[in-house]
Amino acid sequence: MMTWKSYTVVLTALVAAIALAGCRQNTARAPQPAPPAISSQADTVRLSQKEAADRRLDHRFPPYPVKAKQAHEEGAVTFTAIIGRDGHVRSLELAKADFPSLTEAAEKSVQNWVYKPYLVDGKPVEVETTITVRFTLGSGDN
Structure with missing residues (x-):
């Protein structure tokens, strides 16, 4: 037959084992963010x-198109872009435009943006990304 002292020792050992197991579960490392996806074209990374x-070095926002301003048109123009190894925008494809009157100004501006080249294993690669230019009246009118 077990005494109260025996029960206390067993209970203390059991609590310690449960606490230790809980600590081991909580010490697992948090998952690391996935690296940027590298496309089937070995030299292109999707960001x-x-x-x-965050990698833009030089970007000037376009002037607000006069006709769009007069018509009180606000919205966004979104492009799918390829940024070359040298950091310059190599190609733009229109994905969406809230107002067609905003598209030309956005495209002309984005074509001149410059990015810090993205490196994989120390070598610059092309970057595929999405670029959105927002036009908002009353906020400096771009």
């Missing part, structure tokens, strides 16, 4: 719009 925007 999110934010990741690419």
Whole structure:
């Protein structure tokens, strides 16, 4: 027959084992963010719009198109872009435009943006990304 002291020792050992098991579960490392996706074309990396925007070195926003301003048109123009190894925009494909009157100004501006080249294993690669230019009246009118 077990005494109260025996029960206390067994209970203490059991609590310690449960606490230790809980600590081991909580010490697992948090998952690391996935690296940028490398496309089937070995020299192209897909970056999110934010990741690419953080790499912009030179970007001037377009002047607000006069006709769009007079018509009180506000909205966004979104492109799928390829940024070359040298950091210059190599190609733009229109994905969406809230107003066609905003498209030309956005495209002319984005064509001149420059990005810090993205390196994979120390070598520059092309970047595929999304670029959105927003036109908002009353905020400096771009």
